[in-house]
């Protein structure tokens with residue numbers, strides 16, 4: 409197996425661009441959904457459930473929820489793109505096969521796909537921020553810092569998902585990853601409720617989850633609460649992304665060059 | 667072709683090239699020397715190792731052993747540099763279904779770093795070459811099989827490659843589409859490009875290729891010009907005999923008149939340098955019918971690779 413470090417170059421751009429051009433063609437329906445879905449969540453859960461919940465960590469539930477929604481959406485979008493869509497391009501459409509007959513390398517494809525999935529996270533999060541801002545659920549312009557953060561977090565989730573895709577023989581395989589990794593992370597990272605009431609072990613365990621660290625950064629930026637240990641959270645997200653990228657390159661080189 | 671000098675007269679030079687999957691050698695230490703400017707055919711039954719060989723040439727899979735140079739670049743070490751100068755028509759279509767014909771060409775060109783007015787001119791040229799000008803804005807799913815193949819060829823030409831690698835370019839096409847593709851490939855040869863193609867259509871190899879390697883079980887069984895293969899590997903004349911009682915005749919007489927005879931299904935194939943004695947014999951047997959013809963590449967192929975079904 410080829411364990412050499414990924415060769416990073418600007419050759420990821422045509423890979424990213426190909427996906428972007430396809431996305432642009434199918435833009436209409438997906439964008440409407442991107443606005444309507446967070447609107448429904450914020451209205452139904454934020455106000456419906458919020459009436460019973462009242463305040464959470466000193467803020468109205470809908471404010472708390474908005475930042476959780478941003479992080480969960482970033483994770484889901486990037487993961488979906490790097491599992492299902494990337495698998496379609498790899499296995500069914502042989503898109504990557506075409507790229508590998510041109511002067512592109514597996515590492516270029518992995519980097520391009522990872523950054524594209526990060527971009528998709530951004531595309532899904534921006535409307536949520538807009539809707540939340542329109543509903544008065546964000547504190548100030550510092551919220552805009554969420555955008556680059558989501559690009560980083562989305563790319564990191566994508567890199568992890570690409571490692572799973574490297575093993576997949578069908579779409580069914582992805583159910584395991586969702587059930588065993590994504591859903592628990594979704595529930596245990598403080599996105600929809602704080603973990604204060606959970607057993608200490610769960611609270612500590614949650615500290616290894618990348619989503620936890622995304623929430624720790626995004627929530628203060630959106631609500632105006634003070635940022636705690638931002639460099640630590642950034643480092644964890646970056647580490648997951650870098651390790652995922654390295655591993656995805658190794659695994660996909662092995663699969664595609666078999 | 668200014669670059670020709672940099673790699674001399676051979677587009678491909680492989681020594682002891684092998685690929686092992688799960689302990690089984692799928693390509694088993696082959697030597698290949700493919701001179702520039704000609705059309706080289708790789709012939710073999712399904713599973714012979716043709717696609718695997720081409721994938722190694724492209725650096726798409728790493729050899730398990732041997733040395734390989736393509737257009738003067740050591741492969742896989744400089745596969746990326748080499749691929750910038752090569753066009754590929756893969757066995758399975760991998761056109762982008764979300765894009766139109768022209769978008770497919772533009773996006774594929776972007777993988778080579780090509781863009782701008784020069785690219786637009788090139789796209790016009792290759793579309794014209796593939797007779798797809800009028801389909802430029804059509805979606806991929808509206809194209810016939812032959813059109814898709816032609817588009818794949820046009821796409822392979824986008825970087826004006828010196829070497830074209832085509833894996834079963836005409837499999838599944840109707841005769842008209844096949845003829846049209848052959849004619850395009852001849853034009854490319856006339857332009858001085860080197861072509862490497864795999865096929866299991868003998869008449870395709872016979873018509874297009876100046877040199878042919880017959881491959882089976884990962885080995886090259888013979889390599890020569892089509893005429894040379896026929897001359898060296900098989901008797902020049904073939905008589906196919908059918909009819910009731912052909913079995914009895916095969917057992918008692920066939921081999922007394924010719925060097926070699928095989929009984930397959932309802933037919934006896936007789937191979938000989940001189941068929942006079944055989945034809946005299948057959949003239950006395952009105953119950954047997956026969957066809958007398960010169961030996962062709964298919965006879966050579968079947969002799970070398972056997973008649974067993976492969977899948």
Ligand SMILES: Nc1ncnc2c1ncn2[C@@H]1O[C@H](COP(=O)(O)OP(=O)(O)O)[C@@H](O)[C@H]1O
Nearest residue numbers: 666687692710711712713714715716717718719
């Ligand atoms: N990635 C692979 N893993 C394992 N076996 C393979 C792989 N690719 C090809 N093979 C096997 O290698 C043999 C040769 O395949 P291939 O080169 O595709 O033959 P051809 O193109 O001549 O039909 C076949 O038996 C095939 O099953």
Ligand SMILES: [Mg+2]
Nearest residue numbers: 716717757833
């Ligand atoms: Mg093949």
